[in-house]
Amino acid sequence: MATIAPISTAPIERLHETWESRPGLYGVLATVDHKTIGKRYLVTAVIFLIIGGIEALIMRVQLAHADTHLLSPEAYNQLFSMHGITMMFWYASPILSGFSNYIWPLMLGSRDMAYPRVNALSYWTFLASGIFIYTALCIGQAPNDGWFGYAPVSLQPYNPGLNMDFYALGLIFLTASTTVRAINFIGTVMKMRAPGLSLNRLPIFVYGTMTASFAAIFALPALTAGCVFLYLERQFHMHFFDAAQGGSPLLWQHLFWILGHPWVYIIVLPAMGMVSEMIPTFCRRPLVGYPYVALSTIATGLIGFGVWVHHMFATGLPAVSMSFFSGASFLITIPSAIAVFAWIATMWLGKPVWKTPLLFAAGFVVLFVIGGVSGVVTAAVPFDWQVTDTYFVVAHIHYVLIGINVFPVIGAFYYWIPKMTGRMMNETLGKWNFWTMFIGFNLGFFPMHIAGLLGMPRRVYTYPASSGWGTVNLITTIGAFLFAIGVLLFVINFFVSRRKGAFAGSNPWDAGTLEWAMESPPPPYNFAVIPIVRSRLPLWEDQLGDETPGIIPAEGRSHITEGAALAEGRETFGTSPLEAEPLHVLHMPEDSLFPFLLAIAMLATAYGLVFSQWWLAILGGVGMLACLVGWLWPRHLATGERA
Amino acid sequence: MTTTAYDRTIPLGVHEGRAPGWWAMVWTIATEAALFAFLLFSFFYLGSQSRSAWPPSGPLALKLSLPNTIILIVSSIAYAWGERGIRAGNRARLRAGLAIAFILGLVFIIIQGIEWSNQPFGPRDGAFGSLFYTITGFHGAHVVVGLLMNLLVQIWAARGTFTRESHLAVTCAGMYWHFVDIVWLFVFASLYISPRLG
Numbered sequence: 001m002a003t004i005a006p007i008s009t010a011p012i013e014r015l016h017e018t019w020e021s022r023p024g025l026y027g028v029l030a031t032v033d034h035k036t037i038g039k040r041y042l043v044t045a046v047i048f049l050i051i052g053g054i055e056a057l058i059m060r061v062q063l064a065h066a067d068t069h070l071l072s073p074e075a076y077n078q079l080f081s082m083h084g085i086t087m088m089f090w091y092a093s094p095i096l097s098g099f100s101n102y103i104w105p106l107m108l109g110s111r112d113m114a115y116p117r118v119n120a121l122s123y124w125t126f127l128a129s130g131i132f133i134y135t136a137l138c139i140g141q142a143p144n145d146g147w148f149g150y151a152p153v154s155l156q157p158y159n160p161g162l163n164m165d166f167y168a169l170g171l172i173f174l175t176a177s178t179t180v181r182a183i184n185f186i187g188t189v190m191k192m193r194a195p196g197l198s199l200n201r202l203p204i205f206v207y208g209t210m211t212a213s214f215a216a217i218f219a220l221p222a223l224t225a226g227c228v229f230l231y232l233e234r235q236f237h238m239h240f241f242d243a244a245q246g247g248s249p250l251l252w253q254h255l256f257w258i259l260g261h262p263w264v265y266i267i268v269l270p271a272m273g274m275v276s277e278m279i280p281t282f283c284r285r286p287l288v289g290y291p292y293v294a295l296s297t298i299a300t301g302l303i304g305f306g307v308w309v310h311h312m313f314a315t316g317l318p319a320v321s322m323s324f325f326s327g328a329s330f331l332i333t334i335p336s337a338i339a340v341f342a343w344i345a346t347m348w349l350g351k352p353v354w355k356t357p358l359l360f361a362a363g364f365v366v367l368f369v370i371g372g373v374s375g376v377v378t379a380a381v382p383f384d385w386q387v388t389d390t391y392f393v394v395a396h397i398h399y400v401l402i403g404i405n406v407f408p409v410i411g412a413f414y415y416w417i418p419k420m421t422g423r424m425m426n427e428t429l430g431k432w433n434f435w436t437m438f439i440g441f442n443l444g445f446f447p448m449h450i451a452g453l454l455g456m457p458r459r460v461y462t463y464p465a466s467s468g469w470g471t472v473n474l475i476t477t478i479g480a481f482l483f484a485i486g487v488l489l490f491v492i493n494f495f496v497s498r499r500k501g502a503f504a505g506s507n508p509w510d511a512g513t514l515e516w517a518m519e520s521p522p523p524p525y526n527f528a529v530i531p532i533v534r535s536r537l538p539l540w541e542d543q544l545g546d547e548t549p550g551i552i553p554a555e556g557r558s559h560i561t562e563g564a565a566l567a568e569g570r571e572t573f574g575t576s577p578l579e580a581e582p583l584h585v586l587h588m589p590e591d592s593l594f595p596f597l598l599a600i601a602m603l604a605t606a607y608g609l610v611f612s613q614w615w616l617a618i619l620g621g622v623g624m625l626a627c628l629v630g631w632l633w634p635r636h637l638a639t640g641e642r643a
Numbered sequence: 644m645t646t647t648a649y650d651r652t653i654p655l656g657v658h659e660g661r662a663p664g665w666w667a668m669v670w671t672i673a674t675e676a677a678l679f680a681f682l683l684f685s686f687f688y689l690g691s692q693s694r695s696a697w698p699p700s701g702p703l704a705l706k707l708s709l710p711n712t713i714i715l716i717v718s719s720i721a722y723a724w725g726e727r728g729i730r731a732g733n734r735a736r737l738r739a740g741l742a743i744a745f746i747l748g749l750v751f752i753i754i755q756g757i758e759w760s761n762q763p764f765g766p767r768d769g770a771f772g773s774l775f776y777t778i779t780g781f782h783g784a785h786v787v788v789g790l791l792m793n794l795l796v797q798i799w800a801a802r803g804t805f806t807r808e809s810h811l812a813v814t815c816a817g818m819y820w821h822f823v824d825i826v827w828l829f830v831f832a833s834l835y836i837s838p839r840l841g
Contacts, residue, residue, distance in 0.1 A: 114663040115663065118667070187663050187670070190663075191663045217677065218673070220674070221678035221680075224681075229685070229773075238767055239769055240689070240774070245769050246694075246771065248770075251685055254684075573653065574657065574660070582653050583660040584658065625791070632795065634799060
């Protein structure tokens with residue numbers, strides 16, 4: 001039984017038929033192909049990036065000069081709140097999940113994620129929750145209390161519109177999407193790896209997304225609890241945050257930041273993982289200190305749970321508490337520094353080829369260090385008291401989030417788009433793209449540190465000329481527009497490459513990881529045979545020989561083109577969590593409409609709850625139950641054995 | 644190609660190791676457990692800051708809640724007994740165990756309803772009232788979900804879906820049911836017992 005036939009054409013045709021989604025509307029709505037879902041995630045998240053960016057640019061026009069009244073204070077409140085919410089929740093995490101969704105099974109040598117229909121559900125609910133939160137903006141009642149929605153301003157007596165109801169329900173809705181996605185990633189990394197792809201051979205990108213997923217599972221419920229409280233307090237006059245009735249506004253701050261700080265790592269660790277993939281490819285050598293980078297990724301995720309109070313230093317907490325959280329915040333720089341030195345050492349010891357992805361990766365390292373330094377200083381309580389709620393913090397958060405998220409993301413697009421579309425992006429335009437973004441970013445956001453030190457509070461809709469903040473703000477606005485032009489160049493480059501880009505072939509960068517093994521774009525079944533992995537960089541084994549990291553010479557080399565075809569149905573291997581021993585052949589689900597219908601039912605419930613249309617909420621709830629029953633109804637499975 | 648990469652045949656379907664679905668339930672339970680942890684964190688946080696009595700009308704009565712706790716534990720045991728039945732291929736025992744667990748769960752919900760109507764405070768009466776009804780309401784919703792799962796598994800059991808080798812749905816619904824019961828012990832200890840200790 002244990003023979004492996006050379007690949008003939010017959011199974012490939014059968015694989016195509018088995019794995020391809022049906023054409024037409026049914027296929028569009030029912031597909032569970034991780035590559036389609038990944039691309040949808042990426043496109044949707046970039047649209048949210050552009051929307052959030054436009055919101056920021058409108059604010060920058062307002063702030064370019066003193067005493068501007070283009071926007072009313074209420075409009076400004078809604079804009080900065082929507083900008084923050086959009087970027088933090090509907091762009092930064094989903095974009096990384098888009099990459100993970102697309103790349104993971106290819107990198108892991110699998111044919112799909114562990115829960116393909118859950119994967120579809122996570123996309124549809126992400127989209128539906130985005131439509132829901134932007135409904136608020138369309139009816140002029142968008143969240144208006146900042147992305148962290150502090151009580152008591154968020155409460156009904158001070159904020160009687162639907163604004164913060166949309167906030168509470170929209171975030172709960174998105175949390176459902178993010179949670180099921182995280183469970184899908186964890187299930188995938190535990191079960192869906194190519195035989196031999198043991199934990200010590202996993203790409204750092206996988207470690208990043210895995211750590212972020214674990215963090216999401218344990219941190220997101222804090223936000224859910226807070227938002228449920230907020231909704232109940234607003235709609236039903238219950239008391240959680242109202243000090244007069246035994247509640248506490250600080251309870252909201254705790255719940256929010258117990259999520260909020262791990263969230264920062266949720267939206268940067270996968271991005272740091274992407275950089276750990278790009279730098280070795282373009283420096284032509286394996287990552288230096290792989291085990292330390294992997295462990296520091298996990299350590300960052302863990303320590304990230306113990307630092308949330310550093311967002312609350314100015315709220316009058318006991319000194320002991322502040323000392324503890326200040327110490328933890330200093331501590332978290334250690335794993336970050338380990339990763340930074342590993343990247344620098346890889347570049348130092350390698351032979352850098354300065355293609356666009358490496359420019360973005362290197363730019364990221366620079367911005368990460370600057371953002372890290374402005375973070376470390378605010379971990380010191382006395383300094384934090386000076387700059388809290390000023391533009392210094394705004395500068396810090398943007399260095400961290402644009403530096404560690406947007407720069408790696410654009411770099412990753414340049415890196416992986418050839419795999420997704422089969423065509424290269426333009427290098428010249430790519431370099432213009434990078435330098436415009438890099439210069440625009442620093443021009444825009446570095447002066448914000450100064451505005452903060454000059455005392456400019458964040459979230460003011462305008463400022464008097466006598467404040468002396470005019471010049472730094474004008475520079476910031478110019479920089480912001482330059483940065484936006486950089487992002488626009490990326491979008492242009494993408495559309496140009498779709499039509500005119502050079503064909504990529506399977507491995508245009510001569511990279512070492514598995515996702516470059518198959519043609520570009522990959523066929524619906526990913527791998528004609530399930531590969532067997534014997535090292536960390538299976539495609540570099542010819543060049544590195546027994547020096548390939550993770551290889552055990554006695555085991556031999558990886559098998560990429562020869563292995564089990566598993567062409568009898570939608571099948572792939574289920575493997576053991578640590579060593580990735582193949583344990584069973586899993587029969588993967590077919591396309592299904594239930595994820596889409598379930599997301600629609602959830603959207604109906606959310607609208608019912610926000611507009612107090614209880615019949616609609618109940619109808620949606622019944623619909624959700626019906627979808628779940630249909631989804632879970634047992635399928636009749638084949639039995640047997642596969643060699 | 645003469646060498647083989649793995650020198651054995653790989654079975655179709657899960658016979659050793661854990662199925663992906665099993666892990667999905669594990670992590671669903673983990674995130675749900677975190678949710679209850681944060682709800683109870685909120686309870687203790689506001690309780691520790693309260694300037695009036697906590698609970699405002701004195702410790703909550705144990706007359707109904709303690710027997711109800713025992714009912715839920717027995718329900719869990721009944722489920723486990725039924726699940727052990729199907730592991731031995733005994734479908735009748737599975738169906739009996741599921742039915743007993745279902746009925747006891749239903750009794751728990753009904754007694755919870757009585758418990759709610761017995762309280763001298765409502766959900767709008769201060770932070771304690773709001774937290775009490777929110778936390779027990781959340782738990783009650785989880786019990787209802789567990790009962791619906793139980794019902795589905797019963798339907799499938801009646802249709803003969805499960806065998807000694809293949810009964811993942813029984814296992815997963817059971818894990819959820821045990822989780823709902825264990826969480827109740829924490830909720831009960833926090834809302835009913837902890838105010839008596841200090």
